[in-house]
Amino acid sequence: MKEESTAGIVVAKSQIDGHGCFAAKRFRQGSRIAEYLGERISQEEATRRLRGQRRIHVCAIDDSWAIDGSRGGNGTQFINHSCRPNCTIYIYRGRIFFRALRDIEPGEEILVDYEISYHSNAKLCRCGTPDCRGRINSL
Secondary structure, three states: OOEEEEOOEEEEEOOOOOEEEEEOOOEOOOOEEEEEOOEEEEHHHHHHHHOOOOOOOEEEOOOOEEEEOOOOOOOHHHOEEOOOOOEEEEEEOOEEEEEEOOOEOOOOEOEEOOOOOOOOOOOEOOOOOOOOOOEOOOO
């Protein structure tokens, strides 16, 4: 079932993992796609909430703070990892945003390289790109 979450993106089933975030409109290279929204929590609270979780919807802001997209999120918590992403994350004034690395067409899944995440370094990547590194984290 498709669900519009925030302007320009739709949450739907992903071939990579569970649900994904898809472009509902064209995003030009360099443009802002959306802000990662949710509950602002301490890193200590993030660690507590993540224990035993398979699906992780927490994104770090810095060494002290994170955002839990599973609480008050806008759909961006479903942006999946890819070793060949079409967007990147940037943090500005304590807020997390996604920016298009190239033009993204309507219907295309929005993908980011998690690089370093709360996932275990053993978590396998399922992006399926020819240059897949095999793991979610780049370490």
